[in-house]
Amino acid sequence: MNKKKQAVETVIFTLPAIILVTIMIYIPFVMSGYYSFTEWNGIAKQPTFIGFDNFKALFQGNSSFLSALIFTGKYTILFMILANIFALALAVVLVKKLRTANLLRGIFFVPYIMSMTIVGFIWKFIFSQGFEKLYEMSGLSFLNLSWLGDPNLAFYSVVFVGVWQSVGFYMVLYIAGLQAIPGDVLEAAIVDGANGRAKFFKITLPLLMPSITTCVFMSLTNSLKVFDIILALTKGGPGGSTYSVTLDIYREAFQNNNYGLGSAKSLVFFIVILVLTRLVLTISRSREVDV
Amino acid sequence: MTRKQKQKLSKVILEILMIILAIVFIYPIFLMFINSVKPFGEVVADVIALPTKIEWQNYKDVIDKMNYPRLFINNLVITIIGILGIVAFSAITAYILDRRRTRYTRIAHLIITTPMLIPFQTIMITLLKVMNVINLSGSTWGLGIQYWGFGIPMATFIYCNFMQTIPKELDESAVIDGASTFRTFRSVIFPLLKSVTATIVVLDVMWIWNDFLLPLLMVNSSPATKTLVLSAYAFVGQFNTQWHYAMTAMVLAVLPSIIFFILLQRYIVDGVVAGAVKG
Numbered sequence: 001m002n003k004k005k006q007a008v009e010t011v012i013f014t015l016p017a018i019i020l021v022t023i024m025i026y027i028p029f030v031m032s033g034y035y036s037f038t039e040w041n042g043i044a045k046q047p048t049f050i051g052f053d054n055f056k057a058l059f060q061g062n063s064s065f066l067s068a069l070i071f072t073g074k075y076t077i078l079f080m081i082l083a084n085i086f087a088l089a090l091a092v093v094l095v096k097k098l099r100t101a102n103l104l105r106g107i108f109f110v111p112y113i114m115s116m117t118i119v120g121f122i123w124k125f126i127f128s129q130g131f132e133k134l135y136e137m138s139g140l141s142f143l144n145l146s147w148l149g150d151p152n153l154a155f156y157s158v159v160f161v162g163v164w165q166s167v168g169f170y171m172v173l174y175i176a177g178l179q180a181i182p183g184d185v186l187e188a189a190i191v192d193g194a195n196g197r198a199k200f201f202k203i204t205l206p207l208l209m210p211s212i213t214t215c216v217f218m219s220l221t222n223s224l225k226v227f228d229i230i231l232a233l234t235k236g237g238p239g240g241s242t243y244s245v246t247l248d249i250y251r252e253a254f255q256n257n258n259y260g261l262g263s264a265k266s267l268v269f270f271i272v273i274l275v276l277t278r279l280v281l282t283i284s285r286s287r288e289v290d291v
Numbered sequence: 292m293t294r295k296q297k298q299k300l301s302k303v304i305l306e307i308l309m310i311i312l313a314i315v316f317i318y319p320i321f322l323m324f325i326n327s328v329k330p331f332g333e334v335v336a337d338v339i340a341l342p343t344k345i346e347w348q349n350y351k352d353v354i355d356k357m358n359y360p361r362l363f364i365n366n367l368v369i370t371i372i373g374i375l376g377i378v379a380f381s382a383i384t385a386y387i388l389d390r391r392r393t394r395y396t397r398i399a400h401l402i403i404t405t406p407m408l409i410p411f412q413t414i415m416i417t418l419l420k421v422m423n424v425i426n427l428s429g430s431t432w433g434l435g436i437q438y439w440g441f442g443i444p445m446a447t448f449i450y451c452n453f454m455q456t457i458p459k460e461l462d463e464s465a466v467i468d469g470a471s472t473f474r475t476f477r478s479v480i481f482p483l484l485k486s487v488t489a490t491i492v493v494l495d496v497m498w499i500w501n502d503f504l505l506p507l508l509m510v511n512s513s514p515a516t517k518t519l520v521l522s523a524y525a526f527v528g529q530f531n532t533q534w535h536y537a538m539t540a541m542v543l544a545v546l547p548s549i550i551f552f553i554l555l556q557r558y559i560v561d562g563v564v565a566g567a568v569k570g
Binding site (some may be wrong): 006007009010011013014016017018020021022023024025026027028029031032035093094096098099100104105106107108109110111112113114115116117118121122123125126129130133134137164169172173176214218221224225227228231232245246249250253254259262263266267269270273274277 | 302305306309310313316317319320322323326334337338339380381383384386387388391393395396399402403406408409410411412413414415416417418420421425437439440441443444447472473497501503504508520523524527534537538541544545548549551552556559560563564567568
């Protein structure tokens with residue numbers, strides 16, 4: 001085959017993929033960039049160019065975007081900590097040779113394969129109807145709290161449901177990581193007289209760093225984008241206490257019809273995600289060790 | 292007690308504790324199932340109690356009201372079209388990008404995989420405009436095609452990483468024997484990519500089948516094109532006091548995923564792990 005024909009073939013075979021991502025992702029992305037400098041309700045023929053006004057409006061005191069950013073930040077931090085600690089704890093127990101280990105792994109994984117919207121609804125039912133009945137039966141006072149009605153509690157409820165839904169996912173990643181740790185390293189540590197705790201913190205955890213990097217990274221991007229669970233569980237309430245950035249972008253564009261302002265929000269959101277994920281990757285990569 | 296017996300005992304205690312934890316963990320899903328087969332009166336009276344008799348009428352009513360067969364077919368159409376396109380385009384693109392290293396392929400690789408960094412919410416507003424213009428919004432097949440654009444970056448990335456592990460001699464000898472590029476890909480390379488393809492299929496089926504936001508924007512306006520999750524979302528909102536119907540709709544929405552998981556548990560867990568590590 002001559003060189004020219006080969007070059008043409010290379011382009012032809014890769015062109016469909018390039019065209020598809022261009023239409024679905026790059027063109028909308030560039031348009032978002034343009035609309036973020038305009039005021040447009042989607043009905044008027046032409047958007048009006050207003051410069052940086054949208055971006056200024058985002059960071060003024062009464063902006064819903066700022067409080068949404070703060071909520072999303074708090075949600076992300078708590079979600080990352082809880083999801084990773086619980087997942088790692090489950091993984092450490094379930095790599096042991098228990099008779100029911102496989103069944104148990106399956107059970108903890110099940111919520112992850114379900115739609116997040118339905119997961120939100122299940123818990124809405126549990127928090128409202130289920131807790132009421134369980135309180136009548138058991139008298140445990142925490143069951144009698146308004147887990148979705150009180151702004152402070154609603155925050156924890158949303159985090160809890162998020163962790164419940166995806167802890168199984170991070171668990172299987174940690175199990176895979178634990179299984180990849182060579183047994184002779186651990187045996188050598190025992191021979192050298194390391195106790196269980198020293199073995200875990202000095203050997204297992206450092207060798208698990210690649211899995212930790214993956215899980216921290218995935219939990220970061222997933223929690224920053226939280227949407228479905230909140231929409232089903234609280235719709236952002238009560239009093240905006242669980243209002244996430246993605247929900248704010250959605251409402252601004254498709255309910256308030258402020259396409260310009262919505263685009264500006266979505267662009268700031270993109271930059272926040274990009275900076276945070278780079279940061280986390282750099283930090284955790286630097287802590288990985290070689291065997 | 293000897294040391295060994297002690298270890299054995301602590302293992303049994305640990306196992307019992309884990310089983311209790313797992314039961315508490317899965318209890319909400321169990322509650323959803325039992326309340327979906329109770330008559331309305333029993334749900335109101337006691338959500339914890341087991342049903343006194345199985346009420347299949349709930350299922351008949353909800354399947355009817357939701358038009359469940361239609362929704363199921365819509366989900367199938369969207370998922371199958373989406374998966375076929377993602378796998379076909381990504382696999383062949385990765386093959387070419389890995390084997391023909393030129394300046395063009397380096398740029399193409401960058402163009403195709405960079406969108407992994409762009410969150411969907413950043414482009415969703417203007418995406419709707421673009422899809423309206425090229426007529427891909429408002430239909431199940433159009434939505435399926437849209438998933439090609441969103442699935443290709445990650446799938447190509449995973450395929451590319453795996454292509455590096457396939458010895459070049461395999462496809463070079465096919466080319467020397469006179470096979471065309473496409474023929475070589477189809478009969479030599481693609482069969483070798485089987486394990487990665489399984490990973491990509493698992494990840495993308497879970498994603499497309501359960502996706503909410505993109506279908507909400509694209510196919511929510513007509514009952515004929517709605518997906519299972521969209522319809523369950525609307526249904527639960529509409530029947531939010533009639534929990535017996537709401538529960539039934541929720542069970543019907545998640546049942547396909549649960550059956551899929553029980554049948555293919557090994558592949559799904561392996562696929563999810565492989566996808567996360569390579570992605």
